[in-house]
Amino acid sequence: MNSRNFARLTQYLYDTIGIRLPDTKKTMLEGRLRRRLQTIGLDTLDGYIDHLFCGGHLATETPLLINAITVNKTDFFREPxxxxxxxxxxxxxxxxxxxxxxxxxxxxxxxxxxxxxxxxxxxxxxxxxxxxxxxxxxxxxxxxxxxxxxxxxxxxxxxxxxxxxxxxxxxxxxxxxxxxxxxxxxxxxxxxxxxxxxxxxxxxxxxxxxxxxxxxxxxxxxxxxxxxxxxxxxxxxxxxxxxxxxxxxxxxxxxxxxxxxxxxxxxxxxxxxxxxxxxxxxxxxxx
CATH class of the missing domain: 3.40.50.150 (Vaccinia Virus protein VP39)
Structure with missing residues (x-):
């Protein structure tokens, strides 16, 4: 993913769910999106950005994007x-x-x-x-x-x-x-x-x-x-x-x-x- 697309995506995520991802998280973000790319049949992350912002899929894709990147660590009786x-x-x-x-x-x-x-x-x-x-x-x-x-x-x-x-x-x-x-x-x-x-x-x-x-x-x-x-x-x-x-x-x-x-x-x-x-x-x- 080129730097411009990374900046565009991370700003959108910050505006939408409040999570700020610095440049040091770029590899992590790319890794979490790989499975989503496979699911929708795209080869590149830059292609995914086009799909998201330019292909008319923003509303339907946003919940799936969020599912892909959010962290869900949890336990029963955590912090007892x-x-x-x-x-x-x-x-x-x-x-x-x-x-x-x-x-x-x-x-x-x-x-x-x-x-x-x-x-x-x-x-x-x-x-x-x-x-x-x-x-x-x-x-x-x-x-x-x-x-x-x-x-x-x-x-x-x-x-x-x-x-x-x-x-x-x-x-x-x-x-x-x-x-x-x-x-x-x-x-x-x-x-x-x-x-x-x-x-x-x-x-x-x-x-x-x-x-x-x-x-x-x-x-x-x-x-x-x-x-x-x-x-x-x-x-x-x-x-x-x-x-x-x-x-x-x-x-x-x-x-x-x-x-x-x-x-x-x-x-x-x-x-x-x-x-x-x-x-x-x-x-x-x-x-």
Missing amino acids: GHFDYLVETALSSLAAQGVRKVRAWSAACSTGPEPYTLAMVLDDHARRCGGPDYAILATDIDTEVLATARAGIYPIEMLDPVPAAMRRAYVRVPSDPDRREARIAPELRSAIGFARLNLMDDAYPVGEPMHLIFCRNVLIYFDKPTQKKVVSQLIEHLSPNGYLFLGHAESVHGMDLPIEAVSSTVFQRTGVARGCRQVAASALQAV
């Missing part, structure tokens, strides 16, 4: 301290506020381990402590990982971090020992709504304010202005005294936001910034 805080502190605080149904949002859910972990923790807490009920929204920009998440089928070894009692309660293992995969229990799958959402959009159509928002290990791919824009919009959809969970490598230091740190990369909303913009949930693109 967050879930300890959720059970030991956050849920008790929400119950004391009179919350009877916890609304949670996994804002970059990838293939699904994060929202399913949330569902396990919330359901287990409800069983042991008598409530509250819960509903989870799980969104991502990548349509392929959303399809995987909705199916809820994973290699058995990927479920190793799930505590044994929760595996017994929430994971369905096939009777055939040669099938090295398992499926999340239907009652958890039905508690989660999956939809496509781009965090770079000007509005997030997620409906009512959320008590819990998990947006972890996403901000690290954005520059500071984009980080502040995204976090500010997430806060607008956080209920008063609701909780925002970020990745352990992420920081909002110096952003002057209406949240305060209450634990390691856990923040609580302290005031109403500009009001929660209500947008009909039906506007989300379900998968």
